[in-house]
Amino acid sequence: AQRVTQPEKLLSVFKGAPVELKCNYSYSGSPELFWYVQYSRQRLQLLLRHISRESIKGFTADLNKGETSFHLKKPFAQEEDSAMYYCALRGRGSTLGRLYFGRGTQLTVWP
């Protein structure tokens, strides 16, 4: 069965410190992995996807198939990074399209 686990409900760091938001998944097949972000009073939006292999707002995430992980990292956190972050998975096949989300990690970056 598909499952996305974000073990940290809350994460706090100081400005300028490195940050890593953990995401582990369970899926029998070749998944697509995503990170979505929801800033305060804004709608949910895509931050990055593993197939793009890009860095957005200084964030990167590498898909580790051996560890079934897709952790989100940023070397120097900024106050404006404070938000709720959701890791999501999409499978391939009959359920093409729908996303499976983790429960989210609330990141707070202190000044």
Place this chain on the structure above:
Amino acid sequence: GAGVSQSPSNKVTEKGKDVELRCDPISGHTALYWYRQSLGQGLEFLIYFQGNSAPDKSGLPSDRFSAERTGGSVSTLTIQRTQQEDSAVYLCASSFRSGGGDTQYFGPGTRLTVL
């Protein structure tokens, strides 16, 4: 251009009443999704429409929940005989096509409170 819109933004209802939530997807998007965001539960998939294909209803939690998409555009999520556990933020998303390469764009959500 305009993003996904949802109405109403907030809905307070009494237990046992029926409610309808509306979603206007981005023009030209063929795929439309409904999710539910509950406190401490993350985002839960409800239903998915893709073009003229039969919808994927596998996420609907009970037969009190139903959804339709008229003319391949606007969608309505209906909850009959609402219960307190239905209280949540209901999110709609749309994408140009399903499958690899598309991005789901989310609406602002409808916050439903069942008293």
